[in-house]
Amino acid sequence: MSGTETKPPMKPTDVDVLIIGAGPAGAMAAAQLQRGGFKLLVVEKQTFPRFVIGESLLPHTMDLLKEVGLLEVVEKCDFMKKTGAVFMRGNQVCNFDFANQSGAGWSYTYQVPRAEFDKAVADAVQARGVDFRYGHSVAAVNFSDAHAEVALDQPDGTQRKVTARFVLDCSGYGRVLPRLLDLEAPSKYPVRESLFTHVTGDVRPPEREQGKIWVCVHPGGAWIWIIPFSNGHTSVGVVATPEFFAHFPGEPAEQLRAIVMSDPNAAARLADMQFVFPPQRIKGYACSVKKFFGPQFALAGNATEFLDPVFSSGVTLAMESGLRAAQVLTRQLQGQPVDWQTEYADHVMQGVNTFRAYVSAWYDDRLPTILFASQRNPDIMRQICSVLAGYVWDKSNPYVTQADRALGLLAKISGTMARAATD
Numbered sequence: 265m266s267g268t269e270t271k272p273p274m275k276p277t278d279v280d281v282l283i284i285g286a287g288p289a290g291a292m293a294a295a296q297l298q299r300g301g302f303k304l305l306v307v308e309k310q311t312f313p314r315f316v317i318g319e320s321l322l323p324h325t326m327d328l329l330k331e332v333g334l335l336e337v338v339e340k341c342d343f344m345k346k347t348g349a350v351f352m353r354g355n356q357v358c359n360f361d362f363a364n365q366s367g368a369g370w371s372y373t374y375q376v377p378r379a380e381f382d383k384a385v386a387d388a389v390q391a392r393g394v395d396f397r398y399g400h401s402v403a404a405v406n407f408s409d410a411h412a413e414v415a416l417d418q419p420d421g422t423q424r425k426v427t428a429r430f431v432l433d434c435s436g437y438g439r440v441l442p443r444l445l446d447l448e449a450p451s452k453y454p455v456r457e458s459l460f461t462h463v464t465g466d467v468r469p470p471e472r473e474q475g476k477i478w479v480c481v482h483p484g485g486a487w488i489w490i491i492p493f494s495n496g497h498t499s500v501g502v503v504a505t506p507e508f509f510a511h512f513p514g515e516p517a518e519q520l521r522a523i524v525m526s527d528p529n530a531a532a533r534l535a536d537m538q539f540v541f542p543p544q545r546i547k548g549y550a551c552s553v554k555k556f557f558g559p560q561f562a563l564a565g566n567a568t569e570f571l572d573p574v575f576s577s578g579v580t581l582a583m584e585s586g587l588r589a590a591q592v593l594t595r596q597l598q599g600q601p602v603d604w605q606t607e608y609a610d611h612v613m614q615g616v617n618t619f620r621a622y623v624s625a626w627y628d629d630r631l632p633t634i635l636f637a638s639q640r641n642p643d644i645m646r647q648i649c650s651v652l653a654g655y656v657w658d659k660s661n662p663y664v665t666q667a668d669r670a671l672g673l674l675a676k677i678s679g680t681m682a683r684a685a686t687d
C-alpha cells in the first residue's frame with residue numbers, strides 16, 4: 265500500500281472540550297478555555313447550589329481567580345475575610361498572619377460556604393457564554409482516534425451521547441475517569457475520617473483575628489477545624505483515625521459535641537454551639553491516580569490526588585490544576601506542541617508534594633514540634649507562612665524546594681531546644 269492512505273472523513277465533534285464537574289477545578293478550566301474561543305460543555309451531576317466540604321481558601325487562590333477575571337465576582341460576595349491560621353494545642357499557640365509572609369503573596373483570602381462560592385464562580389463563567397448542563401451525569405466515556413464519545417445521563421432519565429475532542433475530568437470525589445479507565449492508585453496515608461457540620465453560637469475573637477481558621481490539636485490525637493463565615497454560621501469539623509472516633513460512642517451529633525467539648529480551646533469558643541444541620545461523615549477521602557493525562561483526556565482537582573484537609577490545600581490545588589490544564593490544552597487545540605508531563609503533571613505534583621511534606625510532618629509530630637516551640641525564628645516562620653498561604657510553587661523558598669529536609673532539621677533543633685529548656 266502506498267503512503268498516501270486516505271482516512272475516512274472525521275466525524276464532526278459536538279464540542280472541543282467536555283468538562284466533567286462544575287466545582288473549582290472545572291469552573292477555572294472553563295473560564296480559561298472560554299478565552300481561547302473553544303466550544304465547551306460543562307456537565308455537572310448535581311444542581312447548584314450544592315453542599316460540598318472544603319471551605320477555607322488559601323491566599324494563592326486570589327492570584328488564580330484574578331488571572332481568569334473572576335476575582336471581582338468573589339470579592340462582591342461578602343465572604344468572611346481570612347487573614348491567617350491559628351494552630352493551638354492546650355495553652356500553646358502558633359498564630360500565622362498572611363501579612364507576614366516571606367514572599368509578596370496576598371495577605372488575605374476568604375472563608376466560603378462552598379454552595380455559594382461554587383455557584384457564584386460557575387454562574388460568572390456561564391454568563392460568559394459557556395454551556396453548563398446541571399443534573400447531567402457522565403456515565404461512560406469511549407475514546408477513539410478522532411474523538412471521545414461521552415454518554416450523559418440526563419435529568420429526564422434518558423441518555424444522550426456527546427462527542428468531544430478532549431475530556432477534562434474535574435469530577436472531584438466522583439473520580440469519573442479514574443474509575444472508568446482504571447487509573448485509581450492507593451493513597452499512602454492511613455485511613456482518616458472527618459465529622460463536620462455548621463454551627464451557630466461561635467464566640468469569635470475580635471477584628472483581624474475574627475476570620476482566621478483555628479486548627480485545634482485535641483488531647484486525644486485528633487484535630488478540629490473552626491472556620492467562621494460572614495453569615496454567622498461557623499464550620500466545625502474533626503479529623504481523626506477510626507480508632508479515635510471509637511472512643512466517643514453515640515450518634516454523630518453526640519460524638520461531635522463530646523469531641524469539641526473535650527478540647528479546651530474549641531470548647532471555650534463553641535460552648536453554646538447549635539448545629540445548623542446534622543453532622544456528616546466522610547471516610548477515607550485520601551486518594552491518588554496512576555497518571556494525570558492521556559491522549560484525549562486530563563484530570564484536574566480532586567479527580568487526581570487528595571492528601572488531607574489540614575492545610576486547606578484542596579481548592580487551591582483544584583484551581584491551579586484546572587487553570588494549568590486549560591493553558592496546556594489551549595495550545596494543544598491550537599496545534600502547538602505540548603508536553604503534558606512536564607508542563608502539567610510535574611507542575612501539579614510540585615505543589616502536591618510540597619503539601620505532602622507538610623501533611624506528613626503534621627502527623628509524625630515534626631510540624632507541631634516546630635509550631636509549638638517556645639522560640640521560633642521569625643524569618644523561617646515567614647517562609648512557612650508563605651507555604652500555608654498556598655505559594656507552593658515558589659522556588660525561592662527553601663521551605664518549598666527542600667520542604668521535607670528543612671522541616672526535619674528544624675524539628676530536630678526545636679526538639680533539642682525544648683529538651684534543654686526543661687533539663
Ligand SMILES: Cc1cc2nc3c(=O)[nH]c(=O)nc-3n(C[C@H](O)[C@H](O)[C@H](O)COP(=O)(O)OP(=O)(O)OC[C@H]3O[C@@H](n4cnc5c(N)ncnc54)[C@H](O)[C@@H]3O)c2cc1C
Nearest residue numbers: 285287288289309318320402435436438565566573578579
Ligand atoms: C473533610 C475535608 C475538609 C476539607 N477542607 C478543605 C478546606 O478547608 N479548604 C480546601 O481548600 N479544601 C478542603 N478540602 C478539599 C476540597 O473539598 C476539595 O479539594 C475541592 O472541593 C476539590 O475541588 P474539585 O473542583 O476538584 O472537586 P469538587 O468540588 O468535588 O467538584 C466536583 C464536581 O463534579 C461533579 N461530579 C461528580 N461526578 C460527576 C459525574 N459523573 N458527572 C458529572 N459531574 C460529576 C460533582 O457533583 C461536583 O460538583 C477538604 C476535604 C475534606 C475531605
